[in-house]
Amino acid sequence: MKLSQKETNFNSEVVTRFELYNSLFLTLPFYQVKHTGILLPFFSSHCEEGVKQQMTPVDIIESFFGQYEQYVQEADRFDLLFRIIRYIERQVVLFDAVEDSAFNKTSRSEDAGSLEVLLRQISSNPDFKETVLQKLDDLSLRLVLTAHPTQFYPGPVLSIITDLTEAVKHDDITLVNELLQQLGKTPFFNKDKPTPVDEARSLAWFLENVFYQVSATIQSQIENEFDSPALSRHQLLELGFWPGGDRDGNPNVTTESTKEVSEMLRKVLFRCYYRDFRVLKRRITFRGVESYMNRLYDLFYINSFTDVESPTNLQSEILDNLNAVKQVLHWDHDGLFVEIVDDMIRKVQLYGCYFASLDVRQDSRILRKTHQHLREKLGLVDDFSSGYDELTEEEKLEKLAFTENDYKTSEGDDPLIKDTIETIRLMKSMQQSGGEKASHRFIISNCQQASDILQLINLFLWSGWKKNELTIDFVPLFETVQDLSVAAEVMRKLYTNPFYKAHLASRENRQTIMLGFSDSTKDGGYLMANWSIYKAKIELTEMARNHNIQLTFFDGRGGPPARGGGKTQRFYASMGKEIANEHIQLTIQGQTISSQYGSFDTAYFNISQLISAGIISAVEKSEKDTMSPDQKELFEKMAVDSHHSFVELREDPLFIKYLESLSPLKLLSQINISSRPMKRNSGSELKLEDLRAISFVTAWSQLKQNIPGFYGVGTALKDIKEAGQWDEVKSLYRTSGQFKTIIDNCMMSMSKSDFRITAYLQDNETFGAFWHKLKDEFELTEKMILDLSETTVLMEKYPVERRSIGIRERIVLPLVIIQHYALQQLQSGKMTEEQNAIYDKLVIRSVYGIVNAGRNLA
Template identity: 45%
Template sequence: MYQSKRLQVFEKQVKNKFNIYNGIFLNLPYRQDSNIGILIPVLYQSCREGLESGKHPREILESFFNNFTGIENEPEKIDLMFRIIQYVERQVVLYDSVEDAAFMELKSLGNYLLIKDFFNMVDNRKSWDRILEKLSGFSARIVLTAHPTQFYSPPVLDIIGTLRSLIMANRIDEIDMTLQQLGLTSLINSKKPTPLDEAKNIIYFLRNVYYNAVGELYGYIKEHAGSREFQNHNIVQLGFWPGGDRDGNPFVTAEITQQVADELRMSLFKCYYQDLKDLQLKLTFKDVEDPLNVLRDKLYNAMFNPDENLTLEEIIHPLLDVKEQLITRYHSLYLKELDYLIDKVMIFKTHFAALDIRQDNSIHRKTVAAILAKAGIISSDPDELQRGQLVELLLSGDIHADAADFDDPLIQDTIRNISRLKRIQEKNGEEGCNRYIISNAVDELSVLFVYGLFRWCGWSGQRLTFDIVPLFETMEGMKSAEATMQKLFSIPAYRDHIAQRGEKQTIMLGFSDGTKDGGYLMANWSIFKTKETLTSVCDQHNIKAIFFDGRGGPPARGGGKTHRFYAAQSDKIANHEIQLTIQGQTITSTYATHEKFIHNCEQLLTAGLANSISGKVHTISAEFRQLMEELAQLSFEKYSALKAHDKFIPYLEQKSTLRFYDKTNIGSRPGKRNATKKLEFTDLRAISFVGSWSQLKQNVPGYFGTGTAIQRLVDDGKLDALKRLYREVPFFKALVQNSMMSLSKTNFNLTSYMREEAEFKDIWQILNDEYVLSVKMLLLISDSKELMEEEPVSRESIKMREQIALPLLVIQQYALQKISGSEEYREAYEKLVTRSLYGNINAGRNSA
């Protein structure tokens, strides 16, 4: 019933309102030729009907030009397509605003487990003692990344916020004015952002959304805990990758990392300063004015001076002293407001968000080799040493590394960065930067290289105040993860390090490269099993396993509905904390507003805590595990055969937008990991890989192999077992529903012209057949009549977004077709393809 009501509200508050405001927008006279707004609905209709009838993008657009525009020459056609793209991009912005405006009403009709519901469950079961113990140590860490998958600048985000407020209030005249502003505001960067630019764009959300939202959520939890003492300021934590993530990004240097750390700290002090300024309007009492003025002056100085070092104690002690004065002398007047600020200071301390450092294992190995060669211990390769000798050098070797001793810029920066991390901790606090993540970890040396580098770069003989976090992201990495951790925990020096770090080991498992490497089902199942295995390994050594998930955004990158994913973990997976990465488009779709942030944080927390109170555990039987194993293996074989197809890489290079990602001004990282001329599969970044399939509307990493795997088991007489697997195993149901989301965004009609091309018709047909089969099989085992049947509002939102973006997609395919046959206008068509990337990805933001 609630789904039906929510769908009615969606129709009224989102679909209908968008159509009304879109009508206003398309008729705004902010261009010299006002008929673009008239042409766009006509173009959409031509695209939809043309694709459904089997026409190719080239046919559709040529017919459109001839029948509706009167344009005959190529430059005018290209110019018109550019202007259509600009309009459609802004339609996407408008739709974002309308959908955000309806969020609270739709949320009120949703079937969600909120914090207040969770506490009601605790009351009913009289289990406060157990749940308070869990609450005191549990946390959700949301790690913000700078992956180039969302392109709204702060001015555009401000416009979206303004539109959202105006739409909620139905202020038509001001909406009209703001839409005109939107039409004249650039949506793209004029140049590639630096890592510092990317950091500042994410800090926009920290200052404008998360600072108050986290504080409010903490206060809400504290209030609903009633008279019971609740004191866990880490229950919601923020992590930060821009400026610290140097994996494949030569533009992230030690200097950049320091600048970003300073920016985080100074931005936080600006928030504290404003809060204190507002509070002083109420705390006008004689004995509290002076200490607050002194604190305010210190914050002011620290806001603009990166060398000004203001400690947590210098901030919190005056506030606690004022609190004592309010209680003893001023009738606790405005005590609640003061407590609110004190709690925020205890949450964010002096760092705002914890800056993670990340680098690839190969860079650490290269740096270790250079240092050992410089010391005369080897000639060039660490393998010259016996493994035991190498381990001993990393653990206790008396070696000093100085960046100035090396010529290679990457080696210099690796040493310089590790050497300077202590300085960041001194200014931002230890919690402000205390994790070093190792991409492509393969064995115990991957971790010990970093341990050794810290020792050699100035930490020798001192407590290492960093968690070393291996990231197992490939199939091979996950297979070796158990042996890797067992060997590490058996090394006394490393085991002592874990003891110093609170008997916790954080382990990251990467969905993005996992799905690229092993395909959708195999990657997800492998990560699930690896978590179970590593939980057992950690339990054997009395260590808490903390899993950090590189979830990205869309299901094709291991994302999807986050709370559904965490609520579906098995009883064999450690559940001490929830940690996950959130990338660009997921930031704006799921965490961009105050209300959305609080709601989705609540969902994360209740997903992690609910099983603790209900006593419900997700146990997967041996029968179902065998089914999952068979599905994963069959799917992997199908996906591996696709990767081995001799046209797989050429198809991506020539028929998708892969080669154009690097031409966009959307991210600081190069488009591929290595600068080799020939594209190798291992060079592909998950973002551009998944993004290219998304632009093609084929979404291969989000389902490929699933249909074949299910069909094989159905043919073996296992349909009933598969249906029970879907009904009874939440993890499998979550996989299926997330895959349905990918399939819902797939449209092979857009590229059906490829079935006529001699070189690529076979691989296109393979992809199309697997799509058709996957839809059929998922509907079969879920007993559904249509994809996303259980999520009608999300389904309709996707339909609306796909509808808005359809003209962009057709223009993009038209331009791709024209590039190979139009030397004179090749550059213009390449720019057209590049330009079309922005709106298409923004339109697909509701991936999680």
């Protein structure tokens, strides 16, 4: 079969170059690296053959060592296995770098169109240009960086990947060789768990080295195309930040860490400004600008390299001085170098004195507890009635009063209550130092009722905030299937509450609602999670429009499709008329940050795609993207059917036991990649409801089964076909961008699955029947999806991505076998304490490479 141009480019630009540079590993001057590199192809082939023959991981490893006399001793075997892990970890980094270096030639997707294509259309069509300009007045994109534990590359390795990508791009073999040597000596894991501030510093690297320049470049391109005063007043691109502010289930996030992160973001930003200003200063050496330039130097230098006591928002002063310089250049120096000044002005307008808005998030249960505490401490029990917590929701809404107070915490306060109150007070000082956008959102996790929001407003008013100065947006987060089903009613009660209605009016009638994907998948399965969010968006949009509210959806999306990831730009480009889509906000987390926003090229492309998707969705809201009542009924029927199938699996007594016994789930807590515990209620017995979605999805991905990304889909499709509605489903796949994206993302999850690896379990006395249940659903889903998409293999219509996944899976197959081998040995119960410790380490070390290679597996 003839290869497409993109496939041909991928083979020449990625596959061939990877093989070339991979050979450099053998020349590195490290302990037995050549010996490991020579043995690795034989080990990989042996693993592939063993998997084909459905051998157990123990048999695969033991039979390999049986071929080599020098590996009789157990210590020598362990030594080789660890060396193989280290070698493959670095192969994955090299493949990342080679693939990223070729990004512009191989990975440009036409799914949602590109910004460049859109701008060309605008230039050639004045009417279209005017239409797009009107839409841009409403459109905005906010990317929120989160520190969820899916980023397995430490900061130094990320820096090497960046440099390696550039070296490969320019075919600088000498530099590539030096960087591979550096990589060989750089550890891939932390000895200690990172603190929230450590996580913030790690992610700030992307702000400083990628987003700072990319966002300004894109904003500049759009401004130059339209040359519109309206657009210059509108901030199209915004950045958000969660590390240090997200305390939901993370006891390590404190008021002090929030303060430290806020100060760090300010300092990193001013260092970016200072570097730019040094370039400006070298060019603008003319008379008439001395006083302005001197003042700018002082502002940038002092705030970059000294600890400023009680910092203030300097954005206006910086802009005044830059505009004064610009004016002198125009008047007296023929506008020479004015474009450099414009670039700085644009960046100061984009980032102010805060860089990225620091969101604060806490669970509603903690906030309720804090509300109860303050009612008692402030003597407000009579005002709220002594049995307030036992009242119905309607009775609570009637009782709630919005009085002002100024409660100061004391040593006797519960730590979580104290943190909540002091963080609310801190948000005011953060706004004073960085401007309102420095920290203006409080997100309520597990939001279940309107009183959760209104009681939080009480906490602000009781902690020194004034009603007429409440510059805060209160953001409910609806996560579970049940919470999503009642979300519109919760918002109705808020929109009709007199105080909240007045508060929204002071915020320009703008409301942000966050929808969580990960927990709804864990709760209801892949198809039901997608349907629940889609349905909730329609209902919430209708409710907001009925009350003249400008609604923004903030999507909590993880990396893999099982957590809302996948082809994000297609997701936003295919919103129908029933869903508010003027403002796109989403979390980008873990490996999604490094894989999709880790370099200028990838970040520019993905941000451009999202902006283009938003414009297309707004300008070209076609009827096909708005499902008909019959199509919605069809989608819901499949979602409910899939949900039943997934719940039946989840309630199987072997469900958690299977994960605990056969995956590295229990050992994930020992991996030093996150300040967050693996599960809520960390001291209690493992329960599915307490298990974090990231750990849940990661465990399945290590098994190469990816259950959260497909289970129940095949059953639902089969049942609907047997009901005689297959033609309608095929029509839905062809005409609905939303449904097609959901199915295509499901294919991506399945492409990263391989049941051959665990085929040795099929006759297992304990887990055999359960394994067959998983495998049968996988095969059924594959069969039904291939029929639906009219293809012969998964991801047939995305050959480059399919090829990339295939190569990555082949690279890490030895790691998967080593991990399962170690888990089997641990399960045998025959190992000594010393051996158990080594096998634990083998499991933990193999997790890193498997997740890194999978890009967005966790």
